[in-house]
Amino acid sequence: METETLRPLAAREFAEIRTLARRAFGLDLKPGKEELVAARLRRLASSAGCRSYQEFYRRVLEDATGEALAAMIDALATNHTAFLREPDHFDFLRHTAIQALGPRRDLEVWSAACSTGEEVWTLAFVLNDAVPSRRIRITGTDISRKALAVAERAAYTAERCAGLPAAWLSRYFAREDGAGQAYRIRPEIRAQAAFFRQNLVEPFALRRRFPLIFCRNAMIYFDAETQQRVAASLAAALEPGGYLFVGHAESLTRCSLSLEYVRPAVYRKPLKREGGWSRSS
Ligand SMILES: C[S@@+](CC[C@H](N)C(=O)[O-])C[C@H]1O[C@@H](n2cnc3c(N)ncnc32)[C@H](O)[C@@H]1O
Structure with missing residues (x-):
């Protein structure tokens, strides 16, 4: 068997992979995650014919195409997601945020770690229900090319769609x-979304500002300093009066940001008025 030739993960190898994962995509692999790292990289290392994780690590560094690093990221990242995950965010979006953003022809959302797309499509369903006459544009980004390919294809098993309202299934699928x-x-509905690869720890390729950003359940895997940096970049990418939604297990309270706390896991950028910044209602 392929795995029999791969030597167990040594402490020094874990430390090297940990440093690389942190530098390349902000992932904070705390001590204690050794077994998880070994399990997630085993198949990749074995199928590349590596005899040790050290050899695998070296190959990732030497691969100038970046493909080996991308595959390592795919294997280490947690892509878990679901339609209508953390549903109170979508209730707040529908009943409060859309109204607070005021009348506008275009409604743009950035789903900043969209995984396999369920968050993007849930946003599309909610916005099409709530404001069908607006032009809805959703940008989905993630570091994982594999996840983005699934998001773009937008086809899901019955199991993944279980629990979705019947009206959504017939209207949007x-x-x-x-x-x-x-x-x-x-x-x-697919035409309302576009997907790009964006590593959140690198400068954002998207230069425009968004009224709505969802960045949920990605920063939780980052160390505190990376969280602070990414949260500040997301705040800068919001238009004045715009909303940032993070995962319920994530809190930006320790991040010193220019955002107001609205409710758990929802923040708003103050509206800009003449003569300076004013508090939004
Ligand atoms: C647990 S999923 C969350 C998906 C969705 N936002 C949700 O809440 O259901 C986390 C996603 O973050 C992505 N991710 C991890 N590190 C990233 C980084 N540095 N830049 C962009 N995406 C990243 C992973 O590939 C994964 O798809």
């Missing part, structure tokens, strides 16, 4: 025959 995927997002 089409049945897929064969191929194991039961439902695919309808083309007119």
Whole structure:
């Protein structure tokens, strides 16, 4: 078997991989995560014919294409997500945030660690229900190319769609025959979203500002200093009066930001008025 030739992960190897993961994508692999790291990288290292994690680590560093690092990131990152995850965010969006943003023709959202797309499509369903006459644009980004490919294809099994309101299933999905995927997002909804690779610890390629940013359940894996830096960049990417949604297990209270706390896991950038910044209601 492939795995029999791979030597167990040594403490020094864990330390090297830990440093690389932190530098390359902010992931904070705390001591105690050795088994998890070994398990997640085992298949990758073995199938590359490596005899040790040290050899695997060296190959990642030597690969000028960046593919080996991308594969390592894919293996280490947690992509868990679901439709309608943390549903009170979507209630708040629908009943409060949209109104507070005022009348506008375009409504733009950035889902900044969108994984396999369920967050993007949930946003699309909520916005199309709430403001069908607006032009809805959703940008989904993630560090994982694999996850982005699933998001872009937008086809999901019946199991993943279980629990979605029947009205959403009939309005926003089409049945897929064969191929194991039961439902695919309808083309007119897919056309409202665009997906790009963006590593949150690197400068943002998106230069414009957004009225709504969802960045949920990614920063929780970052160390405190990286969280602070990424949260500050996200705050800068918000337009005045715009809202930032983070995961409920994440808190920005320790980050010194220019944002107001609105409710658990929701922050707002103060509205800019002549003569300086004013508090938004
Ligand atoms: C647990 S999922 C969260 C998905 C979704 N936002 C949600 O709350 O259900 C975390 C996602 O963050 C992505 N991620 C991790 N580190 C990242 C980084 N440095 N830049 C961009 N995305 C990252 C992972 O690839 C993964 O898809």
